[in-house]
Each structure stands twice: as structure tokens, then as C-alpha cells.
Amino acid sequence: MSDSVATTTPTEQAKAALTFDQFGLSADILRAVSESGYTTPTPIQAEAIPVVLAGRDVMGAAQTGTGKTASFSLPIIQRLLPMANTSASPARHPVRALMLTPTRELADQVAANVQTYSKHTPLRSTVVFGGVDMNPQSEALRRGVEILIATPGRLLDHVQQKTLNLGQVQMLVLDEADRMLDMGFLPDLQRILNLLPKERQTLLFSATFSPEIKKLAATYLRNPQTIEVARSNSTNANVRQIVYEVHESDKSGAVAQIIRERELKQVIVFCNSKIGASRLARVLERDGIVATAIHGDRTQGERMQALDAFKRGEIEALVATDVAARGLDIAELPAVINFDLPFNAEDYVHRIGRTGRAGASGDALSLCSANERKQLADIEKLIKRPLEVQTLHVTAPARRDGARRDERPARGERTEHRHSAREDAGSRRRTSPGSSSYDRPRGRQQPIDEFFLKPYEPSPSAMKRQEETPEPERKSTSKQPLAALLGGLGMPRKTS
């Protein structure tokens, strides 16, 4: 009984379920849960598990760190168990549950959870996302999996390559749905949804129920049960939020100083730009703090390596863009630092959700320069309370590119680092990591396959029309505004 948890749909099950035993989950699932060290369901789990088991659609609002993944994974595994079989034939393992996430890291993490919870069952699962070789994924799909976790783009790629058939999907999870819409995934989602059987169970999780999310739900969910667990972090007393007023040019030094003064062993530092993240990571490293950047311009291998090393405790500061703001399950961070205040106040809440998890206390420390006042005001408005503002006197500015050599190193011994090429400020020829010159190709210029935009079964008239029309219209739907796309779904368009 916690007063920080408000439920819009309090059920008897939610009140009564104090252990996982009471949901009627199979012994094989319960064994995996208890081996993972969990004994008591979180509020979202207590609410969602019975609803999902009953086969209902769900519209869920829950933050990371609330146990959201298990709240849908456990009952989905349970519902698939009667169909599980031990046959080696791929045909006996069609994809029956599909889970979509906005980022690759999140997909990987959800997949790890599903793998854990299903390990004592015959069910198979795998994950597909971009940035890595398709072939191992195709091979895993060919062998057959009941549960597939994916990011939308690579999923469609597999469908197009005919390495994946979604015709037998019975359960669909849209995780971080608001994020997916923010990222422009609506066209991809529409294509995917058109490939799924109409008869299915759909679970949509979102941090907010914006009008766009509500429209999406109205289109693709059937009589969903709404489950809402209050956003824990904005009101969470165990996260202390402090804003430090600093000059923009002092920010790097401020981060180093905060890490030292507070003796932070592990911290995530959020930046607003990829270049800024790479730059800060370099400055911190030069200052004797083991740091690595994680952002979308790094290769998938580098991203995974950075995250793994951080989880293993080998890295003190993970300098991240908002690729790491949501969903990532990094246990019990004592603090997060906002190097920049996010442009989107919603992202602030997600960022600081990386600390003070599961009852542990944490600090959310934000740097605010003179030109970030508006962001600060927006955040205070969103979380409905003023933040504690302190002035930070930066005593030992971190060295930057071009810093004079007479500045003293902040720490006696400097960690070994791989930028040995940078002996002095004179060598400027090399491209900095994080600049886009050697990054993987970006953009989605390929014309959208008409197949995906049509309803599931092609009509003979459509094939005839194709013969008559020499040049199909090539319009990049991903460039259309959200309202237009929602309008294309038969949704009311906002009048201007």
C-alpha cells in the first residue's frame, strides 16, 4: 500500500496479489521468476497480469522501473504455453507474439527478459533490430520462434526479405508507443499492423496518453482496459532533484567536479546532442574519469559494448543522448546528471527515471546555463513543482580541446585511454569520433513498397491497376506530418 501509486482501475486482484503465485502462472514460469529474485509483483504487474491473462487489450501507462516488461511478458508466455511444442520443425514454431520497441537497446533488453522468463518452457524467442548483420537473425527466424522482439524498421526488412511471416501473430505489444510516434514510426507501425491478423490481443504501453496515442489506440485496440500507474519519479521523494546554475563554458568542468565531490562510481550524463556527448566523454576521459559516449552515430557494436561495460562497472560515466533516456534497465544508479536540460520536458522525467529505482534513493543533478531557463520552466511546469536551484562554483575546469598545457591535471594518475593520437593541441587533422564522416548511412530514401501500404490481401483489381499505371506515385510517407497520417487512418484531422 503505497500512496505514490494511484490506479485508475483498482481491481480486487491488484489488492489481493501479494505474490506471483496468485496469478495462476505455470510452475515453469514461477520458477524462472523466483530464480530472478522476484517475490512480490509491482503495482503494474498486479494490475496488468490478470487482465492480459484474460485476453483483453491493454492501454498501459507506466514508467520504466515499474516492472512493466514482466507485466506483459509473463502473461504472454503463459498464454502461449498451451501452443508450445518441442518439435524441431520451424513450422511448429510460428511467431505468435510480437513485441515492438523504439530503440535497439530496449529491444535487446526486453528480449533478455523474455528469454529469462521462458527459459524453463519449450517456447522460443529472438530479437531483431538494425545496425547488425541480418543473416544470424534470418537464421534464428528460420528455425522458428514463438516470441519475436523487434524494432520496426528491421522487422519490415525481414518481412520484405520473406524471412519472416506475421500471419499467425496473436499478441502484439507496442512498448514506449509515444516514443515510437515521436520518432516517426507511425508509417512503419501501420504497415506492420496491416500484416497482422485482425483477431489478436494488443497491448499498448506509453508514458503519456497524448491525443495521438489515443487515436492509435482507438484504431488498433479493441475495448482496451486502461491501466495506469502514477509516474513515480516526478513525485518520487527518494529522488532529490537539484539544478546547478553554471556558465555554458563551465559545464564540462562542473560534471567532473560533481563526479569527484560526490564520489560517484557510476553515473549517466545526458547531453542534447551526439557531438556534445562525444566531446564530453573525451573531456572527462582526459580528466581521468573513465567515460564512454553512447548515441545514434556510434555503431551498434560500440553502443552495446558501452552499455555492457557500464553495466559491468568498468565505466564511471556513460555519456548519453536520449537514446538511453527511456527504458534501459540499469540497476540502482546513485545519480544521473543532465549536462544539458532536455528540450522536451517529458524527456527530463525519463532521464531522471534512471536513478532512485525500486525504492533506492538517487540524485538527479542538472546543469542549467543562462540560455536554458525556458527548458527549466517547462520542466517545473510539467512536474508541478519548483526545483531546488544552487549556484555551482566550478573550481577546476576540465580541460577542453585546445586547453593550455599548463593547466594541472585533476588527478594524479591518468587512466590509460585510446586517444593516444592526441599528444597536443596541434594535431587537428583527424575526425573526431561522433562526427558523421565514418558513420553508418542514414536516412530512408528508398521508396516505400506499395505492398505494405495496402490492406492484407491483394485484390485482383489492384493487380490490374498496376499494369495500367506506368509510374506508381512515390511519396515518402515518413515525411508527412503526424496529423496527415492519422487522417489517413480515417481519423479526424485537426482543423487549423
Next chain:
DNA sequence: AAAAAAC
């Protein structure tokens, strides 16, 4: 404004 995501 910036970030994320398929070859």
C-alpha cells in the same frame, strides 16, 4: 532546436 530508426 535534437534524438531515434532499414538495407
